[in-house]
Amino acid sequence: MARKRAQNASDAPTAAAALPAAGAEPRRYGPLSLERMHKEDGRTLISFARAAPPGGEHRPPDTPRPGGAA
Amino acid sequence: MSELRFNELRGELVDYAIHRQERTFLPTREHCPLCPTRPGGEPTEIPLAAFEIVVFDNRFPAFEAPAGAAEVVVYTDDHDASFATLAPERAEALMWVWRERYEELGAREDVEYVYVFENRGVEVGVTLHHPHGQIYGYPFLPPVPALEQSADERLGGCAPCSLLAAELADGARVLLENEGAVAYVPRAARWAYEAHVVVREHRPSLAACEPAELRDLAGALQSLTRGYDALFSRPFPYVMAVHQAPTTPGAGGHVHVEFYPPLRTADKLKYLAGSEQGAGTFISDTLPEESAAALREAIARAA
Numbered sequence: 001m002a003r004k005r006a007q008n009a010s011d012a013p014t015a016a017a018a019l020p021a022a023g024a025e026p027r028r029y030g031p032l033s034l035e036r037m038h039k040e041d042g043r044t045l046i047s048f049a050r051a052a053p054p055g056g057e058h059r060p061p062d063t064p065r066p067g068g069a070a
Numbered sequence: 071m072s073e074l075r076f077n078e079l080r081g082e083l084v085d086y087a088i089h090r091q092e093r094t095f096l097p098t099r100e101h102c103p104l105c106p107t108r109p110g111g112e113p114t115e116i117p118l119a120a121f122e123i124v125v126f127d128n129r130f131p132a133f134e135a136p137a138g139a140a141e142v143v144v145y146t147d148d149h150d151a152s153f154a155t156l157a158p159e160r161a162e163a164l165m166w167v168w169r170e171r172y173e174e175l176g177a178r179e180d181v182e183y184v185y186v187f188e189n190r191g192v193e194v195g196v197t198l199h200h201p202h203g204q205i206y207g208y209p210f211l212p213p214v215p216a217l218e219q220s221a222d223e224r225l226g227g228c229a230p231c232s233l234l235a236a237e238l239a240d241g242a243r244v245l246l247e248n249e250g251a252v253a254y255v256p257r258a259a260r261w262a263y264e265a266h267v268v269v270r271e272h273r274p275s276l277a278a279c280e281p282a283e284l285r286d287l288a289g290a291l292q293s294l295t296r297g298y299d300a301l302f303s304r305p306f307p308y309v310m311a312v313h314q315a316p317t318t319p320g321a322g323g324h325v326h327v328e329f330y331p332p333l334r335t336a337d338k339l340k341y342l343a344g345s346e347q348g349a350g351t352f353i354s355d356t357l358p359e360e361s362a363a364a365l366r367e368a369i370a371r372a373a
Contacts, residue, residue, distance in 0.1 A: 030166045030281065039117065043127035047118060048167050050159065062122075062157035064148065065292070 072132060074210075082213050085132055093130040095197050099149055104200035106147045121147050122160065123167050125205070132206060136180050139207030143167060143186070144200065151201050152305070153188065154295035161292050165284040168312060169276035171205050176275075176317030181207035183215055183316045191307025193332050193339060203310070211316050215323070218313065222322055230324035234268045243362040246293050246369055250286025253294050255362040260352040262334040263301070263361050267291055268326040274315035275325050291327060297369030298329075302336035 026035040033051040038044060072087035094103055103115045116124050124144045131140035145156060145164060153161070172184045188203035189196050211219075221229035237244055237254040245253040245265060253267045267290050273279045279287070291310075298306035308331040315323025334340045334355050345353050 029170050032163060032166050032170070034170070037117075039115075039126065043129070045116065045124060045126040047121055048123040048125070048163065048170075050122065050163050062160045064146075064151060064157050064160075065155045065296070 071134065071137075074137075083210060087130070087132045090130045090132065093197060096192070097198070099199070102149055102198065102200050104142070104144050104198055104202055105149050115142070116144065116147075123163060125167065125171060128204070133209065135178075138180060138209040139175050139178070139205070141171065141175075141205040141207075143171075143203045143205060145203070146201055149200050152190070152295070152299075153201060153203075153310075154292055154299055156201075156292070158289065158292065161288040162285045165276060165279075165288050168205075169279070169284070172275055172314060172317075173277050175205065175207040176277075178207065180209050182211050182318050183208040184314065185212070185215075186312035186314075188308075188310040190310070191305065191332075193307035194309050194330075196307075211318070211321075214311075215313060215316055219316075219322065228272055228322065228324050230268055230326050231272050234270070242359045245297070245362060245365050246290060248286045248289055250280075250283040251290040253290050255358045255365065257358060259358045259361070260354065261330050261332065262340060262354065262356040263298070263306075263329075263331045263365060264358075265294055265329045265365065266326055267294060267329075268324070273325050274323045276312075276314060279325065287325075287327070293369055293373065294329070294365075296372035297365055298331065300372035301365060301368040302333065304336065307332055 026033040028051055031050055032048050034049075035047045036044060037047070072085050074083050074085055076082075077084050097103065099105075101112070105114050105116070106119050106121060107114045107117050109119060115126060115129070118124070121144070123146070125141050127134075128140040128142050133140050143164075145151065145153060146160060156164070168186045171186070175181050175184045185206045185208060186203060187206075218229060225232050233256070234252060237257070238252065240257075243255040243257060245255065247253075250271075251267055251269055253265055255263070255265050267287065269279060269283055269287055271283065273283065276284065295306070295308075298308065308329045311328045311330070312325070313323070313328060314325045315321050332339050340355070345351050
């Protein structure tokens with residue numbers, strides 16, 4: 001696996017961290033926090049959210065773009 | 071578990087994932103499996119009352135460990151949104167999600183190619199309307215990225231770099247530019263409104279992109295998809311294909327996103343018929359330069 005990890009990510013601004021165990025604290029990835037959990041049937045689910053800014057103040061919610069025809 | 075068989079005449083692998091025949095097919099919005107699980111409501115695939123972006127193992131995988139992966143990427147908990155209408159911050163976050171999955175799946179020994187894509191619209195076979203994409207981790211290098219590797223060899227260097235330079239020099243098919251990304255209709259587009267969004271700098275994958283490039287890529291993708299929706303004043307079906315370097319040691323690549331929209335007019339589909347399927351040659355009813363002009367106007371209208 002280490003053989004592959006060197007590929008294409010060597011100059012990444014944020015290196016990938018080792019996988020946290022299921023149920024571990026959310027980890028940071030770039031501007032995101034991610035939380036890994038297992039579904040009842042054993043499949044993995046990862047929830048990504050934009051991390052709160054430093055200082056812990058509340059991050060404003062997303063404002064979707066106006067609809068267009070979509 | 072799926073089974074791979076080699077098609078000798080085509081020189082390609084075919085994946086038999088027969089369990090997918092039973093997958094959920096166009097459920098009503100009340101039974102959408104990609105919506106959040108509301109308190110007291112029917113459980114969905116996502117056991118959260120609200121979320122931003124979620125990735126999970128596909129319940130009906132085309133590939134799975136120890137021979138690949140198949141994941142679902144849900145862009146938002148808003149059933150009625152689309153990639154084009156996501157808040158810009160959410161679209162930028164999605165680039166980081168794609169990048170994180172590229173790195174994690176690409177590090178696996180059973181994954182040789184990480185392919186992020188979105189099928190939008192029943193015209194391209196969507197079975198769930200909730201805005202989402204997918205990620206396949208192929209246990210082999212599929213034919214299309216292999217052809218891109220061959221193009222690098224044929225052109226004596228990075229093909230997307232060469233093609234981007236040629237498109238910028240010509241200008242007739244360029245749709246939009248920002249600091250980090252460029253969108254254009256390729257000179258030899260196969261689909262009437264095919265477009266490619268290319269990161270300007272040579273970056274093998276999203277993992278090699280600077281944060282500002284990810285933001286610019288998201289902005290270019292949203293501008294293009296909003297233009298698509300404006301083109302015929304209707305939700306525009308497409309296949310969105312994110313091409314990155316294979317994750318085998320030494321493989322080259324240049325991250326770019328290709329769109330294959332099946333519409334050739336507001337109400338006519340391009341079908342892959344005799345020439346395309348039996349001979350492998352696309353017959354196009356439109357000129358890329360004219361499509362690019364129409365798309366530029368639509369993008370401006372949607373801005």
